[in-house]
Amino acid sequence: MFMGEYRHSIDEKGRLIIPAKFRGDSDKTFIVTRGLDECLFAYPLDEWKEIERKLSTLPLTKKDARAFTRFFFSGANDCKLDRQGRINIPEPLLHYASLRKECVIVGVSNRMEIWNAQKWDEYLEMSADSFADIAESLTDFDL
Template identity: 45%
Template sequence: MPAKFREDLGETVVVNRGLDGCLYVYTMAQWQVVYEKLKTLPSTNKDARMYQRMMLSKAAECDLDGQGRILIPAGLVQLAGLEKECVIIGVANHIEIWAKDRWEKVEDVEEASFEEAAERLSGLMEM
């Protein structure tokens, strides 16, 4: 983990499948908030059950070593396509870990539509 993130992370984090092909990293406190929200999803809704299963079955508590490294479980490494280089970015309430090649593709696409997305979201937030 980059030094700028380590202080806020604590000794143990939760690494989980993310959206768009990355992994999400949560502090224990942030994960508790996510977990509580997941528990409120209705068990009578098929999408809710599937989402809970996919999110909760992949979540793994990981310890940071003295140098700020974490050992990511093999299943999550495979899920995110982490083979060589990765990119670590901070996003609101979590950190994302991307395979470098995946990130570059996503960044290219999202860079091209960033301003249009900002317009569509203009009613949701003010900068």
């Protein structure tokens, strides 16, 4: 399980240090893809296979299903940890999430989210006021 918030820098080659708590095995591979809210989603390989299985059940005849799977899978790249605990994020993904130097890695249960630090701070500020309303709307989930 991924949880917590960590601030790191991306170097000029697109390499990002993954927090030690998120690394697990030193030969770990993450699948990194375009996420929602202009961030990147990073899944361990076993979680990615489960996401892939679920998305493969979406009906091909539904326009929204085709659009989402296209968006999600076309951006996916396997990123293997190097000896320093870094992954190399491809340029198109760096561009999509506006990742330049400072970024935030957020643990969100079965995935990591990688955010531009400024966008993350803005997102937190914007959603802090509505957090109680959001929680209230999720009461059907017995949280």
